[in-house]
Amino acid sequence: MRESVVIVGGGIAGLSLALQAAADFDITILETEFQPGYHSTGRSAAVLHIPFENDVVHRLTLESVEFFQSPPRGFKGIADSMSILRIGRIADEPKIEHFFETWKERCSWLVPLSQNQLLARCPILTNDFTNGVIDRRSLHLDVHHLLTCTRQAFRELGGRVETNFRVVSIESVRGSWILTSDSGSTVNADIIVNAAGAWVDEIAKLAGVQPLGVQAKRRTGIRCKPKVFSSSWPMCYLITDDLYFKPEGQSLMVSPCDATPSEPCDAQPERIDIAQAIARLEQTTTLSDVVPEECWAGLRVFVPDQSPVIGYDCNHPGFFWYGSFGGFGVQTAPGCSKLGARLLRHAPLTETSLTALELSPRRLTQSD
Ligand SMILES: Cc1cc2nc3c(=O)[nH]c(=O)nc-3n(C[C@H](O)[C@H](O)[C@H](O)COP(=O)(O)OP(=O)(O)OC[C@H]3O[C@@H](n4cnc5c(N)ncnc54)[C@H](O)[C@@H]3O)c2cc1C
Numbered sequence: 473m474r475e476s477v478v479i480v481g482g483g484i485a486g487l488s489l490a491l492q493a494a495a496d497f498d499i500t501i502l503e504t505e506f507q508p509g510y511h512s513t514g515r516s517a518a519v520l521h522i523p524f525e526n527d528v529v530h531r532l533t534l535e536s537v538e539f540f541q542s543p544p545r546g547f548k549g550i551a552d553s554m555s556i557l558r559i560g561r562i563a564d565e566p567k568i569e570h571f572f573e574t575w576k577e578r579c580s581w582l583v584p585l586s587q588n589q590l591l592a593r594c595p596i597l598t599n600d601f602t603n604g605v606i607d608r609r610s611l612h613l614d615v616h617h618l619l620t621c622t623r624q625a626f627r628e629l630g631g632r633v634e635t636n637f638r639v640v641s642i643e644s645v646r647g648s649w650i651l652t653s654d655s656g657s658t659v660n661a662d663i664i665v666n667a668a669g670a671w672v673d674e675i676a677k678l679a680g681v682q683p684l685g686v687q688a689k690r691r692t693g694i695r696c697k698p699k700v701f702s703s704s705w706p707m708c709y710l711i712t713d714d715l716y717f718k719p720e721g722q723s724l725m726v727s728p729c730d731a732t733p734s735e736p737c738d739a740q741p742e743r744i745d746i747a748q749a750i751a752r753l754e755q756t757t758t759l760s761d762v763v764p765e766e767c768w769a770g771l772r773v774f775v776p777d778q779s780p781v782i783g784y785d786c787n788h789p790g791f792f793w794y795g796s797f798g799g800f801g802v803q804t805a806p807g808c809s810k811l812g813a814r815l816l817r818h819a820p821l822t823e824t825s826l827t828a829l830e831l832s833p834r835r836l837t838q839s840d
Contacts, residue, residue: 516615559597
């Protein structure tokens, strides 16, 4: 008989791991909300950026690109190509240079651009923006479609998704876990996968497992209509990390790149962050009187080294961590879930540059 696995959390993390592991385990996903993807996953900027965050995230992204570019049957249309411009004012020249020097070996397609070249690609930039780097290998992702396809494929393999199931208690009885919902339903499992996003430490505490000490950080997005043709522009990302904007059809998605520490919650946009998004957009471009049509916020979740945590807990053999996906959980989902499924069945990691220790919770407790 196959071992039973309960995955707590029906975001992109829980769903993609469930699909990858469905051939080896009998899997049930438990999700608090009425639909999967309600929290961080449904609030992302939906971008894949290869020179991003750190070396581990970069390599996990490389492991994922092919899935998005040549998706398996049933996943067509999950990604479109897109360029990203990292841009800076004259005073930011060292930062642009640093970005280019950091990534040019690993991303040979990055090209530095002059002011005229920046303006040719994004004509609304003000004259303050004098230098930049273009990355033509980024992708725009259709997260809703990705989630729907993943859930469908998982179900076709016999997997179960229980929504409206908020786990409120976890007991360990003779080597098996019993998870109870707020309405009193129970599910038993041999293994728990903790894919609860901002709530991973809460789930650990329920199970009597030492929490990792993750930090959730709120990030805001707004959508506006620029009233000028924008769909051919690249995404523009300030090298000072305080604004990005990205064309989406006739709209622009804009974020002030806020990273305000937050408790796990249903994050809501604050007026100050919306105002900052608008002010910075108007300082960066020739757009004025920008009116947001939609505003939202979501949580990005980190451990101190800003890489994911994937692996069995050091002290609780039936408790598997699958969290801390920061601002890269969608773009790394194919790679993380492939490696995660191997680690879940205690198989060695092969045909990858990543090691189990780079992903394991163990690395967070090692002093050297
Ligand atoms: C504004 C913003 C922009 C972003 N942009 C990008 C981007 O461009 N590219 C990218 O790759 N990533 C991006 N991210 C990050 C990405 O969204 C996250 O890394 C990813 O969604 C994390 O997925 P997850 O499944 O771990 O978390 P979640 O989607 O939050 O899923 C966790 C789930 O666990 C459930 N849960 C929690 N507690 C319980 C419980 N007790 N019982 C049952 N269920 C429970 C929750 O209801 C939730 O649905 C962005 C994030 C934000 C906020």
